[in-house]
Amino acid sequence: MINKGVKIESILPQSPAYIAGIKAGDKIISINRHPVKDALDLMFYGDEEFIKLIIERDGRKLSFNIHKNALPLGIEVAPFRIKRCVNKCLFCFVEQLPKGLRKSLYVKDEDYRASFLYGNYITLTNLTQKDYERIKKLRLSPLYISVHATDPEIRNALLGNYEAPPIMLELKKLAKIKIRMHTQIVLCPGINDGKILEKTIIELHKLYPYVSSIAIVPVGLTKYHKNGLTPVTKDKAEEVIKIIEMFQKRFRKKHGVSFVYLADEFYIKAEKPFPPLTIYDDLPQIENGVGMVPLFINKIMKLKIPSAKFKKRFVTFTGTSFYPYLIQFIEKLRGKNIPIDVYPIKNNLFGETVSVTGLLNGEDIIKGLASYVEPGDLVLVPDVTMKDSEDMFIDNLKMSDIEKILQVRALKISPEPESLMDAVFKLT
Template structure:
């Protein structure tokens, strides 16, 4: 059905006054038919609007609106259904998932609209001329693009697809139209590293500032790779050697371009046992959602929280985490314990769901937490980092809930924002309850 389904209407908003209701459809603004929320945002920017709404009973209403440009209409729409990915990437994490997880986790999306709206990375391997024209005409910027390699043959191998348009030509076209892009490379040892990576960095940095940043992230390999292409993991030695080679290049590019451009994911530093660069070398943190700069930000915030922490009522708190951030969390909580008097027990969870090679906190399952905590003496309260849960629902990857955990362990379970301030605030909140 055409138009945008209205999910809800903000009370006392313009839409509410016009008696628009949840379940109605907004089909056009100023004569422009609406395909998705991007069209809505684009065409609803004017002060004078003519809205065409199809009511739930099929009646068509046409309404004229005059408003200040900054005054929202008050319409909330359902999220767009993402276009599915047609690639068969040799490193695809979805292909490595075990059975029994939340159903949405098995959906592969490849949708430039979600890249613009939510910062999802897309390859643009399936994009057509009309999509490119729309991106340029509606100035859908910034976009987040998975490049992986600018060498066309290597990129085709990585995406598991032939005949795809050269990504560098697409990026140049978007750059010429004033579109800002953040890019990433999923690094697969022996595939797109070495000279291939050097060429990719050179090609993309030459298009700065339209290409605003490039993050290199390590390939994630689970134990569920039966029937998939053989790939080498990123080892401690590999990560250390890679950073040794590329850290001078990162600094040189930053000097040449006037600001940081090339970044390596935190996991490389953790795995290689290499000290993180100073936080100022991460610029305005353009790739933090991609796991770049999270630990340096955590460490700086930890200093601030410890400095301002006050003595609290005595309590014992168990904090769970993934294995990779454990040393940094332990250091923070040790200092926080000295200031607050709280006794902390930090439990790094071994990932049995995906395998030992997966050590990040965000991929820890409820079942693995439960198995691990049954073997240790838990404190008065158990703190769970919010990144382990589906946002707003309190559900782990394996569909276990916070309530399931609480009932099984017989302990209070509290969700904490995965930052030093979030942990400190969660403790105070628990003590005040």
């Protein structure tokens, strides 16, 4: 197949590429004689200090020799077309979505490139030999792998794909080429818990350190779920915590790290205190909701809050599961005479079992705040509610809709305590 190259979307001003005369709209054909077909090739081959670029412009091929002088090359290329998932997972969140939400939510991706670049979890059910060769050649490490169970029959049933290859064989292929992997187990009570969970952890540990971590996350079920799965209860959460603490003790003694980690939701459901932050090591799976709350608590304990005079009242909100922890910080701010309130928002769109902030929608936020805000208030909106979008919630409402309907000013912020405090003090 003839390499058609990859289109350049933008050039960073005053970058080596800009100075060399490369333009947006050009197509990169090769870098140092290596064909380029997507951002991964640009990252890998463009990391050299001296670069020879062959580009196509208006049907002509041009050659550029660039000395980077230790600077970024300055080229942004068009995004690659994502490989789609063909599994029919019993717990697939996309299959539990109602119609009419933001279009990007309905994309079921299964692309090793997105796993490397963005930390997206993949199941290794669609990799070809060429894919493995490219992973090895470009050293695409770490990758993020959904395992769920190492028992082939149970895993394939969970994936809804009875032709999926045995996961341990695929993981061994990656370990053989020295690719690091962060794995996850979506825990479905009655299916991959108990002895099956223990067996999965033991087998994954055999590939340590290439399998670098395991995250256990509870199955997420909306009110639209139709496959008969049951949520993690308080008793089940307590049972899982006991199993994982046993493994953590064993692994810390052997390797000095916990290796297997629990999503924060298990401790919340079990109504148990979080373990020390040190248990989470370097927080390898924080984006998976593992250690996020303990880190937040640790930060607010250390944060120094100055006093100031404020003319406006601040209002923020969160999902119901995080509210007990965020209110601790808000009360510290109030103790410094900062006029700020926080309100827990129930998720009516997906059902109250979905309690995380990131899945709140614009309509529920507006309805949840309507009785509490006053015209002129400044509403601090956690940016996780607009993930993968500039200012649009998952139901296609925007920040401007909050402002118009509630007659307030809205400001998007990071949910980190430092960011929240910085936003407040910048607006004094």
